[in-house]
Amino acid sequence: MIAIGSDHGGYELKQEIIEHLKNRKIEYKDFGSYTKESCDYPVYAKKVAESIIRKECEFGILICGTGIGISITANKMKGIRAALCHDCFSAEATRSHNDANILAMGARVVGAGHALKIVDTFLDTPFSEDERHIRRIALIED
Template sequence: MSNSATPSFPLRVALGGDHAGFPLKSAIVERYGSLLTSLTDCGTHNTESCDYPDFAISVSREIIEGRADKGIVVCGSGVGVSVAANKIPGIRAAICHDTYSAHQGVEHDDMNVLCIGGRIIGSELAFEIIDAFLKAKYEPGERHARRLDKVLQIEAKGLGILNA
């Protein structure tokens, strides 16, 4: 599918990935670079071995500091970057290898970082998942807002939530 067949997205997106995610990250840059308001490439820029937490931090920093609306992080499986990104207050990251989880995670859980396994899925499926993630909007219905508030309380209090 050519870029002209994909709608543009009025979003600022931060993108990062380690060496295992580099090939897919490069394809994402090529596909979405001109379709977004801005695409910040947080690295890596080659296939030399590097550490996935560094890129989860870089992408998350762009969101927390207000320079990006959403983030995408790619590693080999997607698991490592998901674990790392979720340690950062204000980040709600999830590994998604299907379109339903990608849009539902935003609509119900206000997910702001999409994590993908570059060694798990191919670029065409990744593009469909990214499209679903980028198009989705949080829908703060009563039950979704109530559940997100509980997640935010866990983030603020950690296990201290058990004493509340």
């Protein structure tokens, strides 16, 4: 299951991503925000990250205006590797090399069509399982 969350700045893109997940028949849980009314992105970053830590969801998607604040917040939580990606190459590399468990994007940075390709790349790319990447992830977690 995919955890998804956004602040007001990412609300509209989140709705498009949810429709895309539905079309792909991918289960998701929406952790808010549920309106375009101004709100605080750390609230939603923490909810999504906690669902992954508790193993309720396998991956997360977070969206705010730039993707920066929401990814910083998620990365403060132990066991979370949130990657801010605005292109498919970064989304593929972070899954393959970093075993990232949250994709963060900025709705004011990336258009909806491109964002859906980034989501697909992130969700469809497996972790490489290479020893060097496992070692580096362990160093991150220390």
